[in-house]
C-alpha cells in the first residue's frame with residue numbers, strides 16, 4: 001500500500017526515514033503539520049496532482065558554509081554556518097539566525113518549515129527561512145562576538161538580499177549581533193540595504209521589533225480568552241525562558257493585569273509567588289545580558305525560590321507560556337499542568353511542546369495556541385520593518401503596536417475559521433490549514449520547473 005501523499009512510500013514515517021534520516025526535530029514538525037493538512041490535500045485534486053506534499057517538505061536550498069575567525073587568544077576557530085531557504089512562494093525568504101551549540105540541519109529545517117506557515121499567517125509577503133551557526137556565544141567577549149559576526153557575514157552575504165532573503169535574530173542573536181552583522185554587510189557590499197530586520201531604529205530598524213514577539217504572544221492570548229468571555233487580568237502565569245520572548249511576554253502580561261510567577265533558563269527556574277514587576281524584569285534583562293550569568297541570582301535580589309536544573313511546569317497557574325526553546329515541555333509536564341487546572345497554554349517559543357505533550361494539550365479541555373500562530377508577532381513586525389526600509393520612512397511605536405495587535409487578531413480569526421469543528425476550536429489545526437492554503441495556492445499558481 002502506498003502513502004496517499006507520495007507514490008513511492010507507504011507511510012509518512014517511512015518517507016521521512018528514507019528521505020531525511022537522522023533529522024528528529026524536522027520529522028516532528030513535519031508530522032504535526034501533515035497530520036492536519038493530509039485530509040485537505042487528499043480532497044483537493046489540484047494539490048495532489050501538483051505533488052504538493054513532497055514539494056512542501058523539501059527546502060528550496062540548504063546552504064552550509066565554513067566560518068573561520070580569530071578568538072581573543074589569537075587562535076583560529078572554525079564553526080559551521082547555515083541558511084535554510086525553505087519556501088519562497090509568497091515572498092523573499094524570511095526568518096531568524098540562531099547562534100547555539102545545538103544548531104544543526106535538523107533544527108534549522110524544522111524552524112524553516114514552521115516559519116513558512118507562520119509567515120503566511122501574518123498576511124505579509126514573506127517566505128520561510130532560518131539560519132545560524134553552532135557557535136556558542138556564552139563566555140565570549142564583545143570583540144569575539146564582533147569578529148564571529150564579521151566572519152559569518154563574509155559568507156552569508158552571498159545568499160541574502162532585500163528581494164532574496166532577509167534574516168533577523170533568534171536565540172542569542174539580538175540587537176548587538178544584528179548591528180555587527182549589518183555593519184559587516186555594509187562594509188563588504190558598500191551598500192546600505194534592508195538585508196536584516198531587528199536593526200536599531202537609529203539605522204533603519206522598526207520601533208517595537210524588540211518587544212513584538214512577546215507582546216504578540218499576549219495579544220493572541222487575550223484574543224483566545226476574550227472569545228471565551230475571559231481576560232488576562234487577575235490570572236497567574238508561568239513563563240519559561242528569560243530572553244527576548246519571555247521577558248517581553250512577562251512585561252505585557254503584567255500590564256494586562258496578570259501575575260507572572262516564574263521565569264527560567266537552562267540551569268533552572270525561579271518561583272516568585274509575589275509576582276514579577278517591571279523592575280524585576282529590567283534586572284533579569286540586565287543580568288542575563290552578561291555572558292554566562294544564571295538566573296539563580298534572582299532569589300538573592302528579590303526572594304522567591306530557585307530550583308536548580310528544574311522546569312516550572314509543576315507550578316499551579318491559570319496560564320502557561322513556554323518561551324525558551326524546542327521540546328522544553330514534555331508529556332509529564334503537560335499532564336502536571338492539566339492536573340493543576342491550567343486554562344490556557346500559549347507557545348512563545350518554536351515547538352516548545354514535545355509531540356506527546358502536544359497530544360495531551362489537544363485532548364484536554366483547555367485553550368492551546370501553537371507557536372506558529374502565537375509567536376508570529378515578531379516576524380510580522382519584521383515584515384513592517386521591510387516596508388519601512390523600502391520607503392526609508394519610519395513608523396511610530398504607537399502605529400506599529402496597533403498594526404501588531406491587528407495582525408495577531410487576524411491570525412486568531414484565521415485559526416478560528418480553519419480550526420473550528422462542531423463548535424470546538426483546535427488552534428493547531430486552524431494555524432496549520434490556514435498557513436498551508438496560502439503557501440500551496442501560491443505554489444499552484446506559479447507552476448513547476
Ligand SMILES: NC(=O)C1=CN([C@@H]2O[C@H](COP(=O)(O)OP(=O)(O)OC[C@H]3O[C@@H](n4cnc5c(N)ncnc54)[C@H](O)[C@@H]3O)[C@@H](O)[C@H]2O)C=CC1
Pocket residue numbers: 169170171172173213240241242243244245246264265266267288323324325326328348349350375376378379
Ligand atoms: N526573538 C524572536 O523574535 C522570536 C523568537 N522565537 C522563539 O522563541 C524562543 C526564545 O527565543 P529568544 O527569546 O529570542 O531567545 P533569547 O536568546 O533571547 O532567549 C532564550 C532564553 O531561553 C533560555 N534557554 C535556552 N535553552 C533553555 C532550556 N533548555 N531551558 C530553559 N531555558 C532555556 C536562555 O537562557 C535564554 O534566557 C526560541 O524558540 C525562538 O526560536 C519565536 C519567534 C520570534
Ligand SMILES: O=C(O)CCC(=O)C(=O)O
Pocket residue numbers: 094095096097115118166167168169170197350375376378379380382
Ligand atoms: O523576524 C524574523 O524574521 C525572525 C523571526 C523568527 O525567527 C521566528 O519567528 O521564529
